[in-house]
Amino acid sequence: MTNSVLIVSNNAADIKQLDYALRNEAADQYDIESAIKLSEAISYLTSHKVDAILLDLSLPDSQGMNSFHRLSRIVPFTPILILVDEAANLSIDKSDSTGIAGYLAKSHSPNYLVAQTVRNVLQHQLKQTMSFIEKTRAEIILNSIGDAVVGTDLAGNIDYLNVAAEQLTQWTRQHAKGRAIADVMPIINAETRKSTRNPVDVVLENDHPSTLKPGAVLVRPDGSELNIEDSTAPVHDSSGSLVGAVMVFHDITATQAMSAKLAYFAKHDFLTNLPNRILLNDRISQAINLANRRHTQLAILFLDLDNFKHINDSLGHGVGDLLLQSVTEKLCSCVRHSDTVSRQGGDEFIILINEDQSGENAALTANKILRVLSNSQNVGEHVLHVTTSIGISIYPNDGENAETLIKNADTAMYQAKERGRNNFQFFKKEMNERAVERQLIESNLRQAIDRKEFVLHYQPKINLRSGVITGAEALLRWPHPLWGNVKPARFIGIAEDSGLIVEIGRWVLREACLQMKSWIENGILILNIAVNISALEFRRLDFATSVADILADCKLDGKYLQLEITESVLMQDVDLSTDILRELKKMGVKIAVDDFGTGYSSLSYLKKFPIDVLKIDQSFVRDIGALNEDCAIVSAIVAMGNSLNYLVVAEGVEDTTQMNFLKKIRCEEGQGYVIASPMEANKFSFFVEKNRSVV
Numbered sequence: 182m183t184n185s186v187l188i189v190s191n192n193a194a195d196i197k198q199l200d201y202a203l204r205n206e207a208a209d210q211y212d213i214e215s216a217i218k219l220s221e222a223i224s225y226l227t228s229h230k231v232d233a234i235l236l237d238l239s240l241p242d243s244q245g246m247n248s249f250h251r252l253s254r255i256v257p258f259t260p261i262l263i264l265v266d267e268a269a270n271l272s273i274d275k276s277d278s279t280g281i282a283g284y285l286a287k288s289h290s291p292n293y294l295v296a297q298t299v300r301n302v303l304q305h306q307l308k309q310t311m312s313f314i315e316k317t318r319a320e321i322i323l324n325s326i327g328d329a330v331v332g333t334d335l336a337g338n339i340d341y342l343n344v345a346a347e348q349l350t351q352w353t354r355q356h357a358k359g360r361a362i363a364d365v366m367p368i369i370n371a372e373t374r375k376s377t378r379n380p381v382d383v384v385l386e387n388d389h390p391s392t393l394k395p396g397a398v399l400v401r402p403d404g405s406e407l408n409i410e411d412s413t414a415p416v417h418d419s420s421g422s423l424v425g426a427v428m429v430f431h432d433i434t435a436t437q438a439m440s441a442k443l444a445y446f447a448k449h450d451f452l453t454n455l456p457n458r459i460l461l462n463d464r465i466s467q468a469i470n471l472a473n474r475r476h477t478q479l480a481i482l483f484l485d486l487d488n489f490k491h492i493n494d495s496l497g498h499g500v501g502d503l504l505l506q507s508v509t510e511k512l513c514s515c516v517r518h519s520d521t522v523s524r525q526g527g528d529e530f531i532i533l534i535n536e537d538q539s540g541e542n543a544a545l546t547a548n549k550i551l552r553v554l555s556n557s558q559n560v561g562e563h564v565l566h567v568t569t570s571i572g573i574s575i576y577p578n579d580g581e582n583a584e585t586l587i588k589n590a591d592t593a594m595y596q597a598k599e600r601g602r603n604n605f606q607f608f609k610k611e612m613n614e615r616a617v618e619r620q621l622i623e624s625n626l627r628q629a630i631d632r633k634e635f636v637l638h639y640q641p642k643i644n645l646r647s648g649v650i651t652g653a654e655a656l657l658r659w660p661h662p663l664w665g666n667v668k669p670a671r672f673i674g675i676a677e678d679s680g681l682i683v684e685i686g687r688w689v690l691r692e693a694c695l696q697m698k699s700w701i702e703n704g705i706l707i708l709n710i711a712v713n714i715s716a717l718e719f720r721r722l723d724f725a726t727s728v729a730d731i732l733a734d735c736k737l738d739g740k741y742l743q744l745e746i747t748e749s750v751l752m753q754d755v756d757l758s759t760d761i762l763r764e765l766k767k768m769g770v771k772i773a774v775d776d777f778g779t780g781y782s783s784l785s786y787l788k789k790f791p792i793d794v795l796k797i798d799q800s801f802v803r804d805i806g807a808l809n810e811d812c813a814i815v816s817a818i819v820a821m822g823n824s825l826n827y828l829v830v831a832e833g834v835e836d837t838t839q840m841n842f843l844k845k846i847r848c849e850e851g852q853g854y855v856i857a858s859p860m861e862a863n864k865f866s867f868f869v870e871k872n873r874s875v876v
């Protein structure tokens with residue numbers, strides 16, 4: 182390696198001697214330049230880099246230390262050796278000598294000593310440069326890492342803080358330097374609030390790495406606190422002696438908050454904040470232990486919202502979520518603090534009622550829930566009516582553990598659904614058989630669709646005045662290959678709960694439309710064919726479109742189709758129902774309100790819907806003649822319906838007494854066994870042919 186050296190001297194003999202000494206005695210190679218004036222040297226240095234300067238302080242244009250200072254300003258990092266006479270050497274002011282790399286006695290130094298001195302200076306400079314680079318690199322790394330790094334000396338006084346440490350401690354490096362670590366970083370325990378020894382002090386005492394115990398909190402100058410986690414280690418010099426400590430730490434406040442959140446949501450439902458199945462199981466187990474000790478009972482209420490799926494499907498999950506939150510509030514308002522309301526997912530809730538006396542509290546709570554939920558709920562811009570079906574199991578009678586109690590309450594809930602929803606049922610052992618049967622029916626229903634096992638029967642409707650057959654109601658029949666005819670009452674509810682009703686309903690609609698088309702073509706002159714539409718079908722976003730598609734496929738004019746929809750389905754969301762009905766009306770489709778009288782029976786609400794037909798529920802018709810009250814109700818419905826220009830149809834007409842009464846009160850149409858039971862399509866054609874008028 183070649184080093185470049187500049188000799189600045191006005192003495193040619195000195196230059197020659199130094200040049201000779203460096204070229205001939207040194208192990209290294211040198212490029213040697215000389216300048217006889219300071220100005221010459223400065224000019225050279227502005228365009229050349231040199232590794233060392235040998236400077237005579239006595240120059241023609243500059244004298245003494247002034248020469249040194251001027252040069253060192255231009256090349257501050259280049260070592261400058263001062264050439265001195267032995268005597269002159271003594272005259273240099275020590276306080277003014279900062280930055281001088283060394284002294285060289287000009288004429289008295291043997292050549293080898295000149296060479297060695299210059300070499301030493303160059304090597305020292307190289308070491309300094311390397312050390313500077315390393316320090317800078319370390320500084321950059323330390324400042325770019327996210328962890329805070331604090332260094333101390335052997336006494337535990339701070340000598341270093343990286344940028345992250347400055348931010349976390351709220352101390353600048355400048356202010357912290359020299360202060361005791363415990364002053365800059367006071368640490369306390371999160372729970373006891375007592376001060377904790379700084380790990381740096383522990384490390385310096387034991388000369389061994391150490392860390393803070395969990396729960397360490399750093400108290401900052403502004404009083405704010407940070408949860409921290411550290412790793413502190415001793416620092417040794419090259420001889421292995423302890424010279425200080427380094428503490429690396431980071432803020433775990435966010436991490437701790439996140440893990441606390443994760444722990445919370447492992448046991449709670451995200452949407453409603455209610456305990457989830459895991460926490461509920463825990464609580465039930467605890468409640469069972471308590472009930473055993475106190476010889477008391479406890480109750481499990483299994484709730485499933487009625488027709489929630491339709492709301493979710495038609496109004497979107499956002500509205501569904503809001504409804505679940507609103508229901509949560511209402512449920513919580515119905516129980517004591519000691520009870521647990523939990524959400525199992527979807528629209529299922531389970532309530533644990535502690536210390537129940539033979540199911541008394543459970544029945545009271547269930548009644549309260551039914552009452553509270555029956556009020557309409559404002560959800561966003563929608564006014565929704567939601568009801569619930571509740572199954573109840575009691576410990577110890579209905580199960581010895583959480584799993585069995587929940588399973589049996591679930592079974593009882595299905596029973597409540599079958600009993601018309603919006604009610605509660607206590608678990609009974611026989612219900613388990615029912616639950617097994619439900620599952621069997623559901624799996625057979627799936628096969629029935631594939632195997633095309635369903636057929637439609639048709640029941641005539643007549644004009645009660647003229648006796649003319651006006652239309653037919655299509656009714657689904659399931660002749661099961663092994664079980665024989667399965668009643669709709671046994672499978673429609675299961676098809677609705679499982680969602681299978683959508684596929685089945687589409688088949689019914691298409692089949693009925695094809696049949697009507699065929700009757701028209703064959704001169705079977707009825708006004709329309711009525712098809713029952715379940716809530717799940719009606720609430721689907723594509724319902725109106727699928728009706729239009731089926732009519733188009735079957736080439737049937739919409740005026741020949743009547744859709745029977747129950748009041749409760751229409752009332753679930755009045756605005757949405759109105760929109761769907763309007764779409765259907767545009768196609769010419771007739772709308773009948775089925776089972777009228779069993780639901781809200783609010784004519785003021787019904788007036789909002791574009792309805793054509795009111796079908797009085799058969800439960801009122803059945804007791805005509807027997808119950809005055811029912812006669813009055815039927816008369817009132819007929820009168821109101823007529824005045825609002827609805828076509829009123831009485832269903833379930835079974836005898837002539839009922840028929841005569843209906844005629845008398847001017848009920849327009851009737852349907853029931855006294856006229857004809859539902860029958861196969863070909864029999865219906867024959868029936869129409871034969872009975873142009875049946876009354």
Ligand SMILES: Nc1nc2c(ncn2[C@@H]2O[C@H](COP(=O)(O)O[C@H]3[C@@H](O)[C@H](n4cnc5c(=O)[nH]c(N)nc54)O[C@@H]3COP(=O)(O)O)[C@@H](O)[C@H]2O)c(=O)[nH]1
Pocket residue numbers: 640654655656657668669670673686689713714715745775776799832833834835852853854855859
């Ligand atoms: N979503 C769909 N629901 C359907 C479909 N087909 C039927 N259903 C619904 O199932 C319930 C039971 O129906 P079903 O056993 O067919 O009973 C109907 C008639 O057979 C019966 N009826 C007719 N006349 C009389 C009578 O004089 N007395 C008497 N006790 N019962 C009689 O009434 C049922 C018709 O009811 P409604 O639909 O309310 O007009 C029933 O709720 C059906 O709606 C389907 O395809 N889809």
